[in-house]
Amino acid sequence: MSSTIRPPAPRPCDSCPYRRDVPSGIWAAEEYDKLRAYDAPTAEQPTAVFMCHQTDADSQARRVCAGWAGCHGETLLTPRIALMKGVMDGSTLETVVTYVSPVPLFSSGDEAAAHGQADIDRPGPEADRLVDKIIRTRRHIRLG
Helix, strand or coil: CCCCCEEECCCCCCCCCCCCCCCCCCHHHHHHHHHHHCCCCCCHHHCCCEEEECCCCCCCCCCEEEHHHHHHHHCCCCHHHHHHHHHCHHHHHHHHHHHHCCCCEEECCHHHHHHHCCCCCCCCCCHHHHHHHHHHHCCCCCCC
């Protein structure tokens, strides 16, 4: 079987909400709220794979979020469900649950979300630069 869900990138993207070095306030509050749900006990976690924010939803380049895999890894329910549904192969599952990030990540979804939401109403210049980059990359994002 060939996986329709691609494995995480070798390193989390420059705007990954799980990265410790990413400025606060890049994503919408509800995007940060999604991170907290994966801290729940395995059986209580969401069943949707957390995909990288850098690609459009319908892109064939869509892949598992490297920061999500690096933060939650072996405790994740979602990759196991994706394997059973046939949308993720065993090799991709193994990559997700054993992924180790080469850059520092927050230790939990809650910690990442709290950081991301701290400056959401007043993002700094570096956050503004990353938001501009995301808008250029993601065709379906429109502001206003």
